[in-house]
Amino acid sequence: MLKILANIGKNLISKPYTSNYPFTPYQHFPGVRADVTFDGTKCILCGLCQRSCPAECILIHKEQEQIEYLNTQCIRCGYCVRVCPTNAISQNEVYTKPSRQRLTVYTKVTNENAPVIKKRMAAEAAKKAAAEKPATAGTGPAKPAGEKKVDEKKTSA
Amino acid sequence: MDVKTVTQQEMQDVARRLRAAGTRLITIVGYDSGDTIQVSYFFQPFPEGKAETYRVVVPKHGGNEEVESITPIFPAAYIAENELAEMFGVHVKGVPGRFFLHESINAPLRRKAP
């Protein structure tokens, strides 16, 4: 009983342990495993991360040549970072703030060594060559090479 | 992991013998191999010794399989036997056979016969 009294006396004069959370944010320790980012210049669209993700939060769209990352569904296990053969995936130390919407991050793949892109480029080049021979140039313009764009899909209430 | 396969009647005798020796029941594991349901009983001799495993193989015939209960001998087997009954759709004599699942869910771990 006396020990508890001494303890509450000590508590009374010491600074409060709790923090005023939204105003003084929590400081993470270095090395914390948070959001995953994709490097579009390294990815070869092999789809290994999609198959190995336990939360099924990575979707590889081979036709559109982009990676869809469902941020709010991710469990930050870091397994995709391990399995990636080209080290295109990295895990940073910044957590996404809680949000009411589902956050989806799209990453455009621009790596020219990716098999899918190689194939497309080869096809385009062949088409261009075929078009140039009879008439003037003027095939489809190059797709906008947007590095990364964040799209917030609003879920209807 | 060495497994001794016994019949249901032998299992009762084994359970009685182990109970008299002060053995602890770890758990009962069911496994559906397609045409049979294997029920494994894991025991741990106490205070020391190596864990023992006994297995009863129950042939499937359309959801009327019966397994003898060891709950009267080992009270600790109650939850495990209930779970066995509701997960594999077998009938364990002497236990209600519903503990975790709702009545509408029927034998989720049972597989179709090949």
Add this chain to the structure above:
Amino acid sequence: MKTTIQFGPQHPVWVEPLRLKLTMDGEIVKDCELEAGFCHRGLEKKFEWDYNKGAYLSERICGICTQHHSTCYCTAVEGTMGLEIPRRAAVIRTIMLELERLHSHLLAIGLTLESIGFENLFMLCFRNREIVLDMFERTTGNRVLHGINIVGGVIRNIGPEMAKELEDFCDIMEKRCLDLKDMILKSYTIRERMQGVGVMSEQLARDLCVVGPVARGSNVPYDIRAVAPYVLYNEIKVKPIVETSGDCWARSVVRVRELFQSIDIIRQCIPLLADAGEDIFAKSKTLPEKEYFTRVEAPRGELFYYAKGKKSKEMDRIKVRTSTYGNGPGFVPLIKGSHLADVGLITITFDPCIGCFDR
């Protein structure tokens, strides 16, 4: 007057859903019925999956003993494929297991005190637990779901600097735990509330095969670390801590004393890190059609995983038998005949984890 009280599924004393149907005679409980399955998630079916993902799935069974679950799963799968993990991985796993026991026991003690209305010490327990969680964040990168175990080893190393930090942490923690122990053991009202309440006799404990601190509080020295040693417990000998009286007080005192045991084990493990090889991961082999089972002493008691592989990447059957699953039948005989005021206390000294129980 006879009344029936539905104690749960939503009740302030448990965070998780479990239902006790109590038939009351005034303040005395005459009859008790246990009902579970409110958070059954069908995880055993989900485990028929890629075995590498299973380690992350097994962590999600329980939020408190995640490391124990994933270690037990990984050991079971490694057993089926006959894989030997590197020594350094084993040491790191052991340190993490003991750290986790520390934070789980602090949580359990805090909740026990809260269930008898002692908010002050409850806050103290949680504040101490926060230090352990900080340690987790520094070593594994996550506070609760660590995610460092995979089949074949661990993914994060503990370097020399981190080992130094762990040593400092042990010193701070021991001092704080000693304070806590003094406060709990010498408080008159806590003794008054917990001594002689919910007595589980030794015979009953043996009959129901209860595990963990519940068994050890009833004079049954059953500790998997001593009975069937796993990862590094072949070298670090663990003597089960036993109390004889079997009441709520004994169960709580076992937990308080195990805090010091855990700190001691961490201290023994840290020097082993220096001369263990640098390898923390062994490449996994293909999964053969074999079966294996492992047991781990989780903070709440014995944890059992049965694994059966088939010749593919997917598992054939995983059976999880958690510690609350073993302790569950013990609720009913203890609650019968007790006061209503003690029902919450008795159940919380079992340290029930309903997420584990239902899976």
Add this chain to the structure above:
Amino acid sequence: MITLDDPIIWKIAFPAVMLILAPIIGGLLIGIDRKLTARLQNRAGPPIVQPFYDVLKLFGKEDKIVNKTYLVFAVAYLLTVVLSTGLLLFHYDLLVITFMFGLSFIFLVLAGYSVRSQFSYVGSNRELLQMLTYEPILLLVVFLDRLVTGSFQIDAIWSFTEPAKTEPLLYTLPLALLALFLILPIQLRKSPYDIAEAHQEIAQGPVTEYTGKFLGLVTIAHFYEVFFVLWFIGLYFVQNWAVRIGLMALAFLFSIVIDNVTARLRVDQMIRQVYIIGLLLIIVNLAYILITGKWIA
């Protein structure tokens, strides 16, 4: 021209003002209590005016009406608490005040019984047991007051021996005051005797089913209760305002500290402890009065 010495100030105006201020003071006290408790537990704690925010929020909420009797009892509970506070402030009969305060508990108990909620039932049973525990002690203390003052009137505490200077009750009844301190946690619903509202066991006891405005009313009644209990203790030294307020503050701090160093006890343990210690204190005090001849028949 009314001066400060005029009895009308002290008989009518001051009590009336205090009755209006009572819920504000009570609410502030609860706010201070929460802040202080948080600091004792090394937390930051809510702002001191948090209880008023809570009540305001409750009044803006939707009501979920279980049945009408339940609501009547809530209002009756509030009214009786206000009435007993008013009687105390306007210097009425001490015995009537005690019974009126007991009556407010009865209404709370009836409110608990009037709904079909198991936790409410159990809470009401416990509330009743708590009442049976503290009411005899409180009544005996009032009887002791009567013995030394010669009358149940509060005015008699000031002026029981007209010519001589009056002696504070604290000097004649110190142990009775200790007995009051003993039942203080029951009346303020604090650990170790907060058995009826043990939220870990039976949710919120008799007030489990209250929602919205009516829960707000019950909370306001609790503000009055806090004020009443502390004012009652203040009667033990009415001669000096500084000592009087000091006594109230002491009782308040005592309840907070005791709340933080004890666990909640069971009903049977509470009855045993309070009866044995309380009756012992009162008997010793009675013997002291009888021996020293301080009593007036």
